[in-house]
Amino acid sequence: MARDGFHDVLFPHAVALGAAGGPTRRTDIAATASGGEVRRARWAGSRRSWRIALGGLSQPESAELLTFFEAREGQRYAFAFRDPFDHSSNPSGGAPTPLDATLGTEDGTQTEFVFAKSYGSTSRVIDLVDPASLQVAVDGVALDPGAFSLDTDRRSITLVDPPAEGEEVTAGFLFDTPVRFASDSLELSLGARGAAVPSIELVEVRL
Incomplete structure (x- = not known):
């Protein structure tokens, strides 16, 4: 079944290796008259995001990234992303087993x-x-x-x-996370060692 607003394609692996990020939660904290705190979760779960800054992309890698961004029409279509830090059912992060x-x-x-x-x-x-x-x-x-x-x-x-x-x-x-680009702009720069990506941000979406 097709999902509106989602393309079931994987973000380029060579670019994903430069990702830094993880889960974010939203918590409201109110101080009480006694000096304590009342903490309430605003979100039912975490929302993940990643920042990517890469230098030295080869011509084929930078072309692949540019094509991928254009095919997703910037923020319009979500896609699959293999989180470098959390993509296995195994609690230790290793190879999955049927009992995980x-x-x-x-x-x-x-x-x-x-x-x-x-x-x-x-x-x-x-x-x-x-x-x-x-x-x-x-x-x-x-x-x-x-x-x-x-x-x-x-x-x-x-x-x-x-x-x-x-x-x-x-x-x-193993699993992927549905994400989208956080911006409708993609900036690439060309240097002596190849193309560089100053910054890309990906944010998790709900399907």
């Missing part, structure tokens, strides 16, 4: 499960799972690839047969 993320406990009839990654006591819905990396297990036993299918939006799986009631469905995967 709990998707739910079977009730005897449910066959569709949405991807999520846990960060301690909080969790994050994952929208763009990498199909080639996906592994699924039921009650600790890995399933054959033919026993499940990834939906076209890459945010959930459907099991061919519902497992027995009470059995836990888990998964492991």
Whole structure:
């Protein structure tokens, strides 16, 4: 299924390696008469952003970036970005295993499960799972690839047969984050060592 305002293409890998950034939360803090604080979260979860500043891009790399920006029409269309710091279901950041993320406990009839990654006591819905990396297990036993299918939006799986009631469905995967350019302008400069990108900012979007 196509998503309005989203192109399912990956941001150029060579440029993504220069990204610096991560999650941001929004918290309201009010002081009480006793000198304490009351803290309330304004956002239900984090929103991520990244800044990219690169020097020495080759001619093919700078041409790829320029083409990618024009094809997205600046901020108009979102796209997929492989966060260098957080793109695996494995809590340690390593290769995914089928036991990484709990998707739910079977009730005897449910066959569709949405991807999520846990960060301690909080969790994050994952929208763009990498199909080639996906592994699924039921009650600790890995399933054959033919026993499940990834939906076209890459945010959930459907099991061919519902497992027995009470059995836990888990998964492991690599994933991308949906983002857009934070500006409608792209600045490139040419120096002795090739093209340079003074600054690009990417911001996470909800699909």
